[in-house]
Amino acid sequence: MKRLLRTLLVAILIVVPFTFASAKTTTTTPSVISNNNGVVTMYVFYGDGCSHCAALETFIKTSLRKNEQVKDKFKVVYYEVWNKSGDHSQNIDLFKATGAALNYNPTGVPFYVIGNEYFSGFGESQGETIVNTILDQSSNGKYVDVVGKLIEALPEDKKPVESNPEASIAAGEDEKTNNTDVVGFIILGITVVVVLVICFTKDKDVEEAPVKEVKETKKEEPKKEDKNETKKTVSKSTATKKTTAKKTTKKTTTKKSTKKK
Numbered sequence: 001m002k003r004l005l006r007t008l009l010v011a012i013l014i015v016v017p018f019t020f021a022s023a024k025t026t027t028t029t030p031s032v033i034s035n036n037n038g039v040v041t042m043y044v045f046y047g048d049g050c051s052h053c054a055a056l057e058t059f060i061k062t063s064l065r066k067n068e069q070v071k072d073k074f075k076v077v078y079y080e081v082w083n084k085s086g087d088h089s090q091n092i093d094l095f096k097a098t099g100a101a102l103n104y105n106p107t108g109v110p111f112y113v114i115g116n117e118y119f120s121g122f123g124e125s126q127g128e129t130i131v132n133t134i135l136d137q138s139s140n141g142k143y144v145d146v147v148g149k150l151i152e153a154l155p156e157d158k159k160p161v162e163s164n165p166e167a168s169i170a171a172g173e174d175e176k177t178n179n180t181d182v183v184g185f186i187i188l189g190i191t192v193v194v195v196l197v198i199c200f201t202k203d204k205d206v207e208e209a210p211v212k213e214v215k216e217t218k219k220e221e222p223k224k225e226d227k228n229e230t231k232k233t234v235s236k237s238t239a240t241k242k243t244t245a246k247k248t249t250k251k252t253t254t255k256k257s258t259k260k261k
Contacts, residue, residue: 040074040137043147044112045095046165047082053110053165056122061166063127070131073138074114080163082109087161094160097150116146 042060046053057078065071079091099106102118112119115137119126137143151160 038073038138040114040134040143041145041148042074042076042112042114042134043098044076044078045081045091045098045106045109046078047109048080048165049083050109052122054169056110056112057165058169059122059124059127061169064130067131070134070138074134076166078163078165079160080165090154090158091160093158094147094150094154098147101146101150113147115140116144 044053044056044060046057060076064074079094080088081091081095095106095111098113098118099111102113102116104118104120106118106120108120110120110122114130114133117133117137119130154160
């Protein structure tokens with residue numbers, strides 16, 4: 001019973017950390033936040049296949065959208081201006097018009113705008129700056145949606161075409177999570193088996209210890225019997241010598257008596 005309780009306790013201690021670890025790596029596709037008061041829009045001009053764009057998209061999905069300070073204060077709109085420029089030429093037009101409105105000439109992607117603040121390129125060091133910009137713009141009573149105003153002024157056939165690159169990130173994250181779960185369960189199974197083997201091996205050694213002592217004691221017993229046998233043999237030899245001596249004495253006495261006659 002004690003062995004079973006100890007095994008269950010060890011299994012629980014191993015399973016619980018894996019469970020929390022799995023919960024922490026599980027991701028869900030966030031819904032786009034509606035444009036209510038105090039919510040700013042982040043416009044991202046990107047290109048399919050751009051590594052820096054992919055890094056920004058991953059940051060937005062896995063970090064920015066989960067940041068308690070800003071997750072309810074912004075929404076994101078994506079415009080592809082690289083590989084699909086032939087199909088979405090209106091996105092290129094908006095890209096250039098946005099740069100002109102901000103007195104900046106964007107020549108590469110990612111290029112993204114929050115209110116009247118713009119960013120070019122992306123690195124991990126920019127994460128904190130983006131968070132602070134969202135906080136400042138969402139609490140700014142004079143917030144101006146520069147890109148939004150440009151879009152409103154465009155005719156319907158010139159409106160930019162939105163896209164959702166985070167969807168592909170969601171699929172990749174789900175696959176990564178599933179693989180992590182499988183590996184976690186495999187490691188868990190191996191760990192439990194090893195622990196059980198160790199526990200049962202220790203119990204077996206404890207149970208076999210008295211048996212070994214008994215065997216060692218039994219090995220010593222024949223030696224004592226051999227000594228007794230030796231003593232008995234010596235006693236028998238002594239008795240035999242005495243008997244032989246008596247017989248010899250009798251024969252000698254008999255011979256002497258015969259001579260006298």
